[in-house]
Amino acid sequence: MGIILVDLMLFGFLVLTALAIMRLTNLFAVTMLAGLFSLLAAGLFVTMDAVDVAFTEAAVGAGISTVLMLSALALTARNEKPFVIVSRRMAVPLICCLVTGAALIYGTLDMPxxxxxxxxxxxxxxxxxxxxxxxxxxxxxxxxxxxxxxRGYDTLGETTVIFVAAIAVLLLIGFPRSATRRRDEDGSE
Amino acid sequence: MHHHLILRVVAKLLLPFILLYALYVQWHGDYGPGGGFQAGVIFAVGFILYALVYGVDALVRVVPRGVLVGAMAVGLLLYAGTGVVSLFLGLDYLDYSRLAHDPVHGQEWGILLVELGVGIAVAAAMTAIFVAFATREPDIDDEDW
Structure with missing residues (x-):
């Protein structure tokens, strides 16, 4: 009984956080709420006795990805561009979402x-x-x-993915050998 | 330099415990929750906390960029290399059974080695991504925030 209450509370907060993320346009608040979302998900994994997954979710989702999102946010704008609602364009995405959601719920009926x-x-x-x-x-x-x-092969692939992702980020946004030299170059321009 | 005195002192106090906890998660992954991936992330978080409080330049002095990129490769090669060693011992790739005198100990050693590889690669990759983002000059003014 107690665990059901905890589950309901966590799921309730999860839904509220998701709704808040959808409605907010301030990206700083969205990033912080996304971290909160991950923390709540980690709590749910703990109640399902999946402590390894919960640990990863808390460390990566709530911890490091929030910091990385914030440092990415520092390079871009802080607010979302205002979104103009055109009712004609909303019909197709809405139908897509409803059909996909209905299919997913229908799929859960067969699950043990x-x-x-x-x-x-x-x-x-x-x-x-x-x-x-x-x-x-x-x-x-x-x-x-x-x-x-x-499953050593899978984990090797996973580690390779992280390695490649880091290399890709470094190639995309640049990884100058030394910050001071780059600053000198900027100053001479 | 005297801004955020409490933050700096608390961060300095916390850092050894964060790094020690990361090492605990790394080496204790066989027995409790966690493993190389989580340990690598926690280790990177320790470095990132240091950078947040003392500045990225201080972090780059502690861990130069070349070390970060090198450690990423070393971690991945440690993992892949463990598999190559088991090839030379006459087994399938990533079968650790002959890494020690009996198969069970060989498996334990293999798991320890590949988890260490994962930990080094993840810690270096996460820290490198953070340093790359943080040392890039923002294109927007403070007024825009």
């Missing part, structure tokens, strides 16, 4: 209930991992064992 022990995810490969992880690797945290050993 949360924590259902007969769900396919628990009866096939999940149980296999739980019985094999300790004899195979001796690592008590199954998530770590799956990430780094059984």
């Amino acid at each position: 209930a949360f924590g259902d022990p007969d769900a396919p995810v628990h009866t096939h490969v999940g149980g296999e991992y739980i019985t094999r992880v300790i004899p195979d690797t001796g690592v008590p945290n199954i998530v770590t064992a799956v990430l780094a050993s059984y």
